[in-house]
Amino acid sequence: MKSKSLTLSLRDRAVRTEISVLTVLLVFVTAVAVAPLSRLLFEGIAPSGVFDWGRIQRIFNQASVWRAAVNTLIMATGSAALATLIGALLAAAVAVTDIRTKASLVFCVILPLMIPPQVATLAWINLFGSSSTLLSMLGLAAEAGTRHPLYSLEGIIIVLGLHNAPLVFLAVRASLRALPSDLVEAARSEGASPLRAFLSIVLPLARSGLISGAALAFVSAAGNFAVPAMLGIPGRVPTLITLIYQRLSDYGQEAFADVALLSLSLGAIAVSGLLFQSWLLRRRDIRITSLTATPLRFSLGPWRRPTEIACWVFALGVLVLPLLALLSTALVSGYGQALTTETATLKNFTNALFHHTMIRGAFMTSAWLAAATAVILTIVGIPLAYFIVWRPNSLVRVASAVLEVGYALPGTLVALAAILLLIKPIPIIQVSLYGTPWIILLAYLTNRSVLSLRPIVSGFMQLDRSLEEAARVVGAGFFRRLRDIIIPLVAPAAGAGAILVFLTVLTEIQVSVLLVTSSTRTIGASVYFLEESGATTLAAAVGVLIVVAVFCLMLFVSSFKDRLPKGILPWAE
Template identity: 40%
Template sequence: MLLVACATLICGLPLMLLFKTGLTSEAGLDLAPLTDAIQSRSVQRALWHSVESSLLSAFFATLLGTGLALLIGLTDIRAKGLLVFLILLPMMIPPHVTAIAWIQALGPASPVLRMLGIAPELGSTHPLYSREGLVLLLTLQHSPLVFLLVRAALRSFPRELSDAARVSGASAIYMLRRITLPLLGPSLLAGFALAFVAALGNFGINALIGIPARYTTLPVLVWRRLASFGPDVLPNVAVISVILALVALAAILLQSLLQRRMRASLIGLPQDPLAFSLGSTRKFVELALWAFVAMVLLLPAASLMATALVRTYGIDLSLSTITIENFEEVLWRQSVTVRAFFNSTVIAGLAAGVIALISLFTAYFLAHKLAGKRRLAGLALTQAEIAFAVPGLVMSIAFILAFIRPLPVVNVSLYGTLWIIFLAYVSVFLAVGLKPVAAAFLQMDGSLEDAAKVSGAKYLYRMRRIFAPLTAPAAASGAILVFLTAYNEVTVSALLWSTGNETIGTAIFNYEDGGYTTLAAAMSVVVVAATILVMIAMNGLAKRVPAGTIPWKD
């Protein structure tokens, strides 16, 4: 019961307050504010832009992610492990950093394009400042999500399917069309829905690309109104947030219903899928694949680094203009950035540790023999998954509504402090840390606990001496994923930060939004480097955690 109460307090209660504020008045249920908001031209336009860009980017992300998963999962190309790591890397890089990198890579002042002599003319409109540019970056950001789901589905296929088809004389294309893709239907649908919801709630790309392009989406509209008018407009932005949450939840519900209709039972143990030989075309396919990876990663990374190494954005990079002053500025001189690094490290680390502890006890009951305890733990998990699925900006508004007033009894206000961001991180990312630990508990033999009970071991003793050591690698892996995600995020903290309580994500966004492009680039380079180092460090856990816990490892 305590676990359900905690999950309700940090996950369910803020969302319930959000819907109460948006859908009720003193007289009870009142849909008038919602109706008025839907009839507003600015809200209609933002809603259409959100749905349009999310649908288009989800469609293209599904095509791209599925194509990459089929290519790597079903053919004999080499260096698959490294390719998977590199393909998933954009998913771990903050969206606002991705936007900044591509803005600097393709703009008229791009140091790389100017060096090659192919940069757009100075003063011309940036090619990314359009609906198409927004959809392109959302596609690149979220296609790894689809890749991850489809690749996992491919690895769960019994090998007998492909063996039987090959023995019957089926070609690779025929097998793909008649066997593989139909069986992948639920995973493709899940990937599309995940990419859609992620794009719907994306703030960094929508703000940095959409605002200059005059293509306002709902998250940006909420941010603009709250940033311009302050907490006084909370009822207004709560209604808009309810609209955004309803669209996201409707997409998840529709996905769940369609998946049940498309589900197909597979017989046989999952094995490595059959690798089709590409023959003489393999080197050309590998060349095209590595060229794509290089374009997606190296071009923006090189532009980001080149911008960080010059004093003013637009200056050509050369031996006479290169400088490390921007790095010195953000790492040592600017109190804002130093404070942001400290704040993000502390609250992301605390959130990761608390989530690991909550996950240990929740996952134990998710695998419990008694159905009643499993249902209670499942209720906590459901609330955590909803909090994760709902766009981060919606959760920000929910937490403002929940904690803008002082807490009862203690009379302490969390609003405007780091603690409200910390609680929001625990709420939003609880599902991320819980999944690996739940997988570890489900793999355990129930006789372990039976033997401990027979020996007289109490519950807390069993947790401390048996289950905690056995699940520690999975909990550590989940905690690292939580830390990595929270450390870089901007969507959740965009509306919760205040002066003195900046995070890395908000500091980078504010630098870019304020015109301090070189400082934003330098800080982004540091964040990307830290992200890569943490991902590499996670490889050390690969042999000690359940398969699939670390996304880029089998």
């Protein structure tokens, strides 16, 4: 009898502990997501505490705002269409054909997505134009004074389309890999050609992947800062995100209310892409009933080698040519010089690594911010994923949805929300976080939570919870179950999520560009500011070092892919 009472007492204590942990998690979500996003909404809609429809009309009646909004829609739609075309073709070649060296090809296709957009854009700028070091070496550079071909709306669309194509590739490849072979075999047995079977069966069934990939590309393009800023500002092509940046730079706190409203309109464009995706997916629900789990494969026959060559030429062309241009620019002392034995120098690299205080400080700031973000989100993500998967309730679902919104919204919008929340000292303790790395950390926690949470949730879904249930029945406390059972089982997925967060935060610019100061810089924003100030060769050297660091980190993580849950690493075949 005493044993039974003791067990019941332990169970009650475990339940109370779970409630306490859940409360702490909900407080965390409120602090990093609900509070800043609510503050942004309030500032945009009713900055003085009263809704003013006339003010909203005045802002949206400005010609500059309309032009920026139209350019944003054209840019996002056009680049998403280009990304969908490229990503879908590459995904079809990798997922359902018999081409060889797929693992290496997938790695090369995904690598441009992992390279920060400001570095990729700088590489494309240095590839074309009259000041291209690489083209000058080959005698192909345009005449001095010629307008750069990428400083245009079309240039923005092309660069964004190429940068976001891996997003579509990942979505479509996942959709195609789930297709069984018996559907196509049945069509082939009825006399359908491989092309007809692909067009009439495979493409319709891959519809969800195409729609999801296109929506991701649209949202990513709408919220991208680096490409529209580096190509659009010199090309006089305003977008909402560059208009927000320029008004904050010109007017500071006086522009907060107007900029908050513009940020909400930018967020509405991004969210509308996701809502349109959901509507399209609901219109036609296609389910597959298969007799076999054999993956789908088309034999290309004599077309296999040409297909392989085409895939590799495109993948390496998009990856290698811009990086060669970036490297050649980093190896000369003056921008626009041809790379020769007389002009070649390592001065830019030595300055970046050893002599430039701002760059060294920016790298250290980015490194500890990335590590802190990854650690905090992993610590929070494991128990939160536990409640999402194994102990779901309405509060947990709302918290998960709020974090999804924080991830879907453009990083610049999240940064502005953090500024509005922390521009004044924190009540009671009277400590100001504005202008410090801590405000950047808060914005990272808001914008990157889901990136850490999704792999952990996937890991929980693949686990057998019988051990945890047995420990719960005998009265094991929540923290003991967490330490002895849950963490060891979910550690690979949590580690993969932490690595993805670290990689994306280390060199990001979307969030930090509005939050950095002269004394607090991140390495991702530093590349943009160096290019903006005319130090192009030094910016190119920093960009090359970032690419090398990203490449090495990806290779290091790939060495552990056999220990990680399948599908956690996006570049793993």
